[in-house]
Amino acid sequence: MHQKSSDLRKHLIIRIYIDFLRFYFPFFCIHWLMDYDLLLLGSSTWGAGDLQDDWYSFVDQLKNKDLTGKRVALFGCGDSASYPDTFCDALSVLYDDLAGTGCAFVGAYVPEDYDVTDSAVCRDGKFIGLAIDDVNESDKTEDRIDTWIANF
Ligand SMILES: Cc1cc2nc3c(=O)[nH]c(=O)nc-3n(C[C@H](O)[C@H](O)[C@H](O)COP(=O)(O)O)c2cc1C
Numbered sequence: 162m163h164q165k166s167s168d169l170r171k172h173l174i175i176r177i178y179i180d181f182l183r184f185y186f187p188f189f190c191i192h193w194l195m196d197y198d199l200l201l202l203g204s205s206t207w208g209a210g211d212l213q214d215d216w217y218s219f220v221d222q223l224k225n226k227d228l229t230g231k232r233v234a235l236f237g238c239g240d241s242a243s244y245p246d247t248f249c250d251a252l253s254v255l256y257d258d259l260a261g262t263g264c265a266f267v268g269a270y271v272p273e274d275y276d277v278t279d280s281a282v283c284r285d286g287k288f289i290g291l292a293i294d295d296v297n298e299s300d301k302t303e304d305r306i307d308t309w310i311a312n313f
Contacts, residue, residue, distance in 0.1 A: 187219040191226060199232045199313070200264070202255055206239040210250030210281065220258050229263035234313055235290025236268075241277040242297045249292035253281035256289050266290075267313035274301055 194200060204213045212220065235256060239249035256266065269287040272278050282292050291309035293302050 187222050201234050203236040204251040205237055206249050206251040210247030212251045212254050224258045231264045232267045233264045234268035238293040238295055240296040241294045245277045248277050248280040249282045250280050252290040268309050270312055
């Protein structure tokens, strides 16, 4: 009985610690991030065009900040063969969430060496950020990074 209540106490302490970190870690990251003029923000795409889970609490706080004067470059990886309709759409989620912050997005490029360009990462004929497909086209990754970086 005593052992059980001790285990429960340990479990509760760990739980509270995790909840504390989950809430305050994004807060501190955003605080540090404000020192920089150029932000490179990346997420792989999960679900059906979704952000990585660990992004949500962070972007919820970041989208309420004033990012005027900051440049934001987006990057991420996906799988264009299995998910052509939502290829690298996590970038478009970040783009839409941060559109109201006053930041300037940089690094858009014409996707010349991609077979799949129908997802939301492609706007007005350009990819809004670096879309990597290491699952099917890892041989193109280095050139794609160079093209992206040359844009900003
Ligand atoms: C359940 C599941 C859903 C996925 N959904 C998408 C998607 O909607 N769009 C996409 O481009 N890639 C999608 N992917 C592919 C991943 O983004 C890809 O495998 C990526 O390289 C994972 O990178 P990471 O392991 O570094 O997070 C999905 C993968 C899984 C397993």
